[in-house]
Amino acid sequence: MGQSVLLVDMDARGDLTSYFGVGTDDLEATVYEGLFDESVELGEIVVEVGSGLEVAPADINLAGATLLLANMEFAKRQQVVKEGLVEVGKSYDFVLLDLPPGLELLSVAALGAADEVIIPQQCSFLALHGLRQVQNSIERLQEANQKLRICGILVTMQDRRTVHHREVIGMMREAFGQLVFETMIPQTIRFQDAAIAHQTIMEYDPSSEAAKMYRAVAQEVLERG
Numbered sequence: 001m002g003q004s005v006l007l008v009d010m011d012a013r014g015d016l017t018s019y020f021g022v023g024t025d026d027l028e029a030t031v032y033e034g035l036f037d038e039s040v041e042l043g044e045i046v047v048e049v050g051s052g053l054e055v056a057p058a059d060i061n062l063a064g065a066t067l068l069l070a071n072m073e074f075a076k077r078q079q080v081v082k083e084g085l086v087e088v089g090k091s092y093d094f095v096l097l098d099l100p101p102g103l104e105l106l107s108v109a110a111l112g113a114a115d116e117v118i119i120p121q122q123c124s125f126l127a128l129h130g131l132r133q134v135q136n137s138i139e140r141l142q143e144a145n146q147k148l149r150i151c152g153i154l155v156t157m158q159d160r161r162t163v164h165h166r167e168v169i170g171m172m173r174e175a176f177g178q179l180v181f182e183t184m185i186p187q188t189i190r191f192q193d194a195a196i197a198h199q200t201i202m203e204y205d206p207s208s209e210a211a212k213m214y215r216a217v218a219q220e221v222l223e224r225g
């Protein structure tokens with residue numbers, strides 16, 4: 001959409017980093033150092049991964065963040081992570097933080113710096129319950145970060161043929177209304193194929209239904225933001 005975007009891998013499993021084929025063994029510093037080593041700025045560890053996208057890579061070292069943060073007071077925790085993210089954010093239109101599932105200390109601190117949350121949601125009945133919990137957690141985090149709001153709930157892995165999916169989507173819309181993005185991402189093998197090629201779906205297969213849907217989501221995000 002012509003925006004400059006930085007993706008920050010905030011998951012110690014480093015899925016986002018491996019997605020783009022970025023090997024961290026040869027890197028001097030990753031998100032862990034960028035956030036917690038005073039001599040390294042997050043902006044310095046950024047890697048370009050094509051089509052104008054940049055990634056701040058992470059690996060298992062980031063698991064150490066939990067221990068570091070656990071020894072800080074809440075306000076200090078939030079401040080350390082926010083400072084790093086806000087500084088690097090000045091150079092981009094959008095900074096997307098990829099958080100792991102669940103709310104560990106690093107995620108809580110990251111949400112202290114965020115303006116908006118996009119909640120990817122698999123299309124299943126059990127996932128609905130988790131969604132309510134995420135919403136409650138975000139409401140609690142708003143006490144510390146008043147700017148924080150849910151941008152939208154993004155339904156993924158949708159299979160339009162099943163009655164179950166139609167029912168779940170109906171329930172989701174009833175419970176969360178406008179929070180659910182109009183656009184839903186269909187289930188398709190194209191995403192796995194794109195990952196093997198280390199490319200986004202926009203590069204891998206720009207004319208596919210999958211790419212079209214993500215472009216529509218981007219449009220919705222721009223309209224809501």
Ligand SMILES: Nc1ncnc2c1ncn2[C@@H]1O[C@H](COP(=O)(O)OP(=O)(O)OP(=O)(O)O)[C@@H](O)[C@H]1O
Pocket residue numbers: 011015099100101120156157158185186187188189191192195
């Ligand atoms: N719409 C889709 N259709 C088919 N496969 C998909 C789709 N979206 C994601 N996948 C596949 O599902 C797997 C998990 O996707 P992804 O890593 O994006 O999930 P995640 O939400 O980040 O998981 P986690 O919460 O554990 O970090 C990947 O192998 C990915 O290629």
Ligand SMILES: [Mg+2]
Pocket residue numbers: 011015098099100
């Ligand atoms: Mg993930």
